[in-house]
Amino acid sequence: MTQSVVVQVGQCGNQVGCRFWDLALREHAHVNKRGLYDEALSSFFRNVDSRNSDGAAFAVGGRIQHLKARAVLVDMEEGVVNQILQGPLREVFDSTQLLTDVSGSGNNWAVGNMTYGSAYREKIVDKLRKAAEQCDCLQCFFLIHSMGGGTGSGLGTRVLSLLEEEFPEVCRIITSIYPSAEDDVITSPYNSVLAMNKLTEHADCVLLVENQSLVDIVNKIKIMSHGTKPGLIIKRNSTVTSGQGGLSGAEKPFDAMNNIVANLLLNITSSARFEGSLNMDLNEIAMNLVPFPRLHYLVPSLTPLYTLADINVPTRRLDQMFSDAFSKDHQLIQADPKHSLYLACALMVRGNVQVSDVRRNIERLRPSLPFVSWNQEGWKTSLCSVPPVGHSHSLLALANNTCVKPTFMELRERFTKLYRKKAHLHHYLHVEGMEQSFFSEAIASLNSLIEEYHHLDATKARLMPDAPRLSIAR
Amino acid sequence: MSVVTVQLGQCGNQVGQELFDIICSDAQEGQRKTYSVASCERFFHQTAHGDLVARALLIDMEPKVINRSMSMAAKSGRWSYGESSHFSQKQGSGNNWANGYCVHGPRHRDAVEELVRREVERCDRLAGLIAMMSVAGGTGSGVGTYVTQCLRDIYPSSFILNHLTWPYGTGEVIVQNYNSVLTLAHLYQLSDAILVHENDTVHRICSQLLNIKHISFSDVNRVIAHQLGSILQPALTADSHGAYSRNPLGELVSALACHPEYKLLSMCTIPQMASSSIAYSTFSWPGLLKHLRQMLISNTKMEEGIDWQVRPPAESGRSRSLAGGSFNTSLANLLILRGKDVYSAETGGIDDPALYTSWLSSKEAFSLWKSPVPFNKYEKSATLVSNSQALLRPLDDMVGKAWNMFASRAYIHQYIKFGISEEDFLDSFTSLEQVISSYSQLC
Numbered sequence: 001m002t003q004s005v006v007v008q009v010g011q012c013g014n015q016v017g018c019r020f021w022d023l024a025l026r027e028h029a030h031v032n033k034r035g036l037y038d039e040a041l042s043s044f045f046r047n048v049d050s051r052n053s054d055g056a057a058f059a060v061g062g063r064i065q066h067l068k069a070r071a072v073l074v075d076m077e078e079g080v081v082n083q084i085l086q087g088p089l090r091e092v093f094d095s096t097q098l099l100t101d102v103s104g105s106g107n108n109w110a111v112g113n114m115t116y117g118s119a120y121r122e123k124i125v126d127k128l129r130k131a132a133e134q135c136d137c138l139q140c141f142f143l144i145h146s147m148g149g150g151t152g153s154g155l156g157t158r159v160l161s162l163l164e165e166e167f168p169e170v171c172r173i174i175t176s177i178y179p180s181a182e183d184d185v186i187t188s189p190y191n192s193v194l195a196m197n198k199l200t201e202h203a204d205c206v207l208l209v210e211n212q213s214l215v216d217i218v219n220k221i222k223i224m225s226h227g228t229k230p231g232l233i234i235k236r237n238s239t240v241t242s243g244q245g246g247l248s249g250a251e252k253p254f255d256a257m258n259n260i261v262a263n264l265l266l267n268i269t270s271s272a273r274f275e276g277s278l279n280m281d282l283n284e285i286a287m288n289l290v291p292f293p294r295l296h297y298l299v300p301s302l303t304p305l306y307t308l309a310d311i312n313v314p315t316r317r318l319d320q321m322f323s324d325a326f327s328k329d330h331q332l333i334q335a336d337p338k339h340s341l342y343l344a345c346a347l348m349v350r351g352n353v354q355v356s357d358v359r360r361n362i363e364r365l366r367p368s369l370p371f372v373s374w375n376q377e378g379w380k381t382s383l384c385s386v387p388p389v390g391h392s393h394s395l396l397a398l399a400n401n402t403c404v405k406p407t408f409m410e411l412r413e414r415f416t417k418l419y420r421k422k423a424h425l426h427h428y429l430h431v432e433g434m435e436q437s438f439f440s441e442a443i444a445s446l447n448s449l450i451e452e453y454h455h456l457d458a459t460k461a462r463l464m465p466d467a468p469r470l471s472i473a474r
Numbered sequence: 475m476s477v478v479t480v481q482l483g484q485c486g487n488q489v490g491q492e493l494f495d496i497i498c499s500d501a502q503e504g505q506r507k508t509y510s511v512a513s514c515e516r517f518f519h520q521t522a523h524g525d526l527v528a529r530a531l532l533i534d535m536e537p538k539v540i541n542r543s544m545s546m547a548a549k550s551g552r553w554s555y556g557e558s559s560h561f562s563q564k565q566g567s568g569n570n571w572a573n574g575y576c577v578h579g580p581r582h583r584d585a586v587e588e589l590v591r592r593e594v595e596r597c598d599r600l601a602g603l604i605a606m607m608s609v610a611g612g613t614g615s616g617v618g619t620y621v622t623q624c625l626r627d628i629y630p631s632s633f634i635l636n637h638l639t640w641p642y643g644t645g646e647v648i649v650q651n652y653n654s655v656l657t658l659a660h661l662y663q664l665s666d667a668i669l670v671h672e673n674d675t676v677h678r679i680c681s682q683l684l685n686i687k688h689i690s691f692s693d694v695n696r697v698i699a700h701q702l703g704s705i706l707q708p709a710l711t712a713d714s715h716g717a718y719s720r721n722p723l724g725e726l727v728s729a730l731a732c733h734p735e736y737k738l739l740s741m742c743t744i745p746q747m748a749s750s751s752i753a754y755s756t757f758s759w760p761g762l763l764k765h766l767r768q769m770l771i772s773n774t775k776m777e778e779g780i781d782w783q784v785r786p787p788a789e790s791g792r793s794r795s796l797a798g799g800s801f802n803t804s805l806a807n808l809l810i811l812r813g814k815d816v817y818s819a820e821t822g823g824i825d826d827p828a829l830y831t832s833w834l835s836s837k838e839a840f841s842l843w844k845s846p847v848p849f850n851k852y853e854k855s856a857t858l859v860s861n862s863q864a865l866l867r868p869l870d871d872m873v874g875k876a877w878n879m880f881a882s883r884a885y886i887h888q889y890i891k892f893g894i895s896e897e898d899f900l901d902s903f904t905s906l907e908q909v910i911s912s913y914s915q916l917c
Contacts, residue, residue, distance in 0.1 A: 001537075002565050137564040275538065278646070283568035288648040291884035302792065343884075345647055354688050359644065374878045378648050466874065467881035470903055472911045 001060075002139035004282065006071045007034065009159055010112075010152025012177050013145040014080045014414075015254060019262040020144075021069050021092055023389075027266060030389045031274070031366070035176065038066045040273040044070055045092075046134055052427060057134060070135065072097055072127050076116055076151045077104035099123055105150025109191040110431035111414065112154020118433070124159060125166055127314045129147055132167060138221045140171040140282040142265065143203075147195050148179030148188030157198035164202045164269075171283050173268075174203045175261060178333070178407070180212035181414070183324065184207035187424050189414035196411075197442040200449060207264065207297040210333040214257035217305060221256075263388070264300050264332065267396040270350050271384045273406065278381030280348065288380040289344045289400045295452060298398045299337060301330040304391060318353065320391070322361040325397040326369065333407055340403035341460045342371045346380040350392025353383060372456060373464035402460075405453040412446055414447070475600035475720045477516055477706070478593050479530040482607040482621060483614025484694075485639050487689065491543040491607050492699035493706075494518075494528045498553045500707060500850045509847045512708040512718040518553060519596050521763040526553040526719035529597065531589050532560040533621065535567050535578055535613045557592065561585055571653040572892035574616020575660075580615075587624055594691045602633030604706075605665075605900035610641035610650035615657040626664045628891045636665040637702065640868065649885050656894075658869075659902035662909065666723075667731040669705075669739045670865055671698045675775045682778050683746045685786075700850055701743045704857040708886030709810055709843035719843070729841035730806045730861045732834070734853050735912045740794030740864040742769055743857045744777050752851055759815065762856045763822025766809075771829060773802040773864050803916045804830050805861035810843045813854035817844065824858070831916050866913045873906050 008017030037047040045067040046057040069092045145152035179188040230233040271280040290296045303324040481490035501513035505554030511913035518526040527820045542647045548554045567574040628629035676694045825840040
């Protein structure tokens with residue numbers, strides 16, 4: 001069994017991360033009735049002796065003493081991390097896992113990446129190394145951050161390049177929250193584009209999440225909860241809609257949205273944590289979903305987002321779950337994958353679902369989903385037998401699809417609007433180490449990325465002939 | 475003489491466990507002393523307490539499947555795996571052939587070789603080695619290829635049979651065609667014979683013949699194990715002079731794989747039916763053999779949907795092409811009959827020269843093994859192992875899909891970062907096109 005380390009950077013990163021740990025504990029508590037520290041728990045938690053402050057961890061098999069998250073928390077202002085440390089999750093982290101400063105990054109990528117990046121380089125590497133050493137077999141780093149601000153975006157991408165430098169063999173899966181068009185941070189396009197350059201270069205794969213989609217989903221759930229359709233009652237205790245039942249009691253404003261992202265992470269890692277008839281390791285995600293090194297931006301979609309009170313789920317409902325995963329409403333970015341080109345798709349199923357159910361649904365949905373010519377059967381499946389809390393089964397679809405192109409093009413437009421007028425540029429150029437070339441490089445990288453997707457899109461309409469085979473002399 | 479089995483990766487270990495289970499229960503059934511002794515000697519060694527321990531090694535890069543297989547064996551109460559006959563690591567090969575072949579294989583070479591050596595030394599005489607694996611993933615395919623190479627180096631004069639499970643056409647792993655191409659191309663140089671089962675075919679057997687509603691991988695594995703068992707259990711051959719053959723792998727290889735360009739073997743076994751129906755069915759040898767012959771020439775791998783229109787072509791009509799006609803030309807066939815009244819069974823026309831390629835006489839092309847002992851509860855059963863064009867279409871499809879993907883260089887960077895190059899890919903494609911060409915021209 002392998003372990004993973006979660007690195008949460010910035011306000012958004014830490015808030016989402018916090019929800020993740022809360023839900024993870026709840027999930028394991030639900031499954032692990034005997035209080036034993038098993039392999040599943042050890043993938044994300046250490047088990048230490050509470051008496052010993054720098055406690056050596058206990059091996060798998062014993063009783064749970066004291067669970068500590070395998071995490072590193074980084075933020076350049078103290079508010080969020082302090083809140084975590086005062087809240088019910090304080091026992092799960094210890095001070096050696098935290099890195100904070102006081103003044104924040106002022107929504108400035110350059111400050112996060114260059115100023116703090118250099119100042120804290122040693123400390124960051126140190127904490128990462130410590131977390132890695134505490135793992136028997138480290139398979140993956142999960143980085144959670146937002147793209148629009150200064151710390152998550154700037155320092156987060158600096159941490160990413162450090163991860164590649166120090167641990168080149170370990171997979172890097174990044175969850176990036178992209179800002180919506182009406183973001184209140186004016187310079188978010190600059191921060192996002194500068195960060196994207198680093199993501200394209202250093203990440204193994206990126207799970208794209210857009211704030212606007214999360215807002216839409218949460219609103220839809222609210223409408224459904226107050227809906228008047230008879231027989232349709234939304235269960236209140238599903239992990240997707242609420243953190244109730246977890247450690248933290250009252251809900252804070254972004255909690256509902258953050259819960260969705262936290263669930264995404266829970267589901268991706270479920271096959272690595274629990275057993276199933278078709279396991280999928282985390283290194284298999286990148287292997288199967290990333291056909292070209294730079295095109296590693298994945299569109300997640302999660303179902304179900306709400307549970308109906310009807311527990312007895314006939315096959316029809318199961319099939320509905322598969323259909324939902326491919327509908328626009330369930331994607332975590334504003335995109336329409338069905339009308340773009342699929343390069344590859346992974347289906348991660350949890351709960352009591354058999355291989356034959358998955359194969360039947362793939363056959364059913366296949367005709368309506370355009371796949372690239374050289375990957376007509378590009379499906380990767382995994383089956384995990386443990387369902388999430390409050391549901392009988394769930395499905396996470398991760399698609400590598402050219403529908404991310406419009407998203408990137410919009411981002412480019414917002415960037416260009418500002419950059420043309422050189423608006424706010426001086427804030428960045430004043431930072432030591434920052435030059436205008438960073439901007440031009442970043443936009444060039446984004447341009448070529450959009451080009452690559454465009455290229456693949458162009459093959460969609462055309463009927464691609466099979467490549468001529470090698471001919472053998474007789 | 476004994477056979478040592480090396481189980482590689484998730485599939486290899488799961489199928490292997492079912493195989494030993496079937497062999498053990500078949501061997502211990504009823505009052506057939508000589509058969510039982512021969513079978514046990516071949517596949518198990520006995521501890522001081524008389525317990526049967528499989529002559530097998532379990533190898534995987536992550537521990538879950540090995541643990542499961544070993545505990546299931548122990549639970550059977552009839553046999554078990556050796557306590558220390560296994561090797562695993564913590565992290566798998568990530569569905570990447572290059573990771574298995576270039577990284578994991580060499581890294582653990584010494585440990586694996588040591589395990590193999592110990593097991594072989596426990597045999598009085600080694601009849602040969604069987605390596606069981608799938609071709610779609612990373613460990614079975616990559617590590618499996620590397621281990622086969624090591625076996626070839628250590629035991630240059632022993633027979634090595636590779637049993638491969640080919641994945642469902644609609645895919646379980648996106649890069650399965652790359653992994654399959656690389657594996658087959660390498661194994662062709664190393665192995666004496668490559669025996670193939672396709673998941674699609676076995677799945678159909680489960681649904682149409684065995685009537686299983688929700689087919690699981692253990693159902694599929696059990697069918698594969700039954701078919702394999704029907705080849706490997708003791709039988710009387712032309713060379714064994716009235717006793718059970720002591721050299722099954724050697725005789726199989728010399729019967730079927732006489733030419734280095736033709737090593738792909740397929741098989742079918744009849745009858746196959748739900749165990750609840752077996753007691754109510756009776757069969758005659760002529761009836762079974764008639765079906766088997768038609769299954770061979772129409773290339774139907776199971777006893778349903780046989781195309782009775784297909785006939786061997788007249789002398790003048792023999793054509794050389796992939797798509798030409800649906801007649802399946804054989805290079806060599808091995809017919810194995812087990813059960814009641816087997817001595818009175820004729821060859822059912824399977825030795826008819828019209829079924830075979832012209833440059834091998836049917837005396838050399840056709841072999842017959844018999845055993846009076848019923849196998850695995852079937853009163854009569856007939857197995858046909860063929861070196862024929864049966865796998866040509868699936869192989870061609872697999873190479874075609876891989877080539878298309880390669881043409882756009884998709885996923886290639888994932889392999890290159892572990893140490894193989896585009897040249898290696900091209901070499902593998904070339905080798906397999908050669909194999910396809912050879913089989914297409916069989917007439």
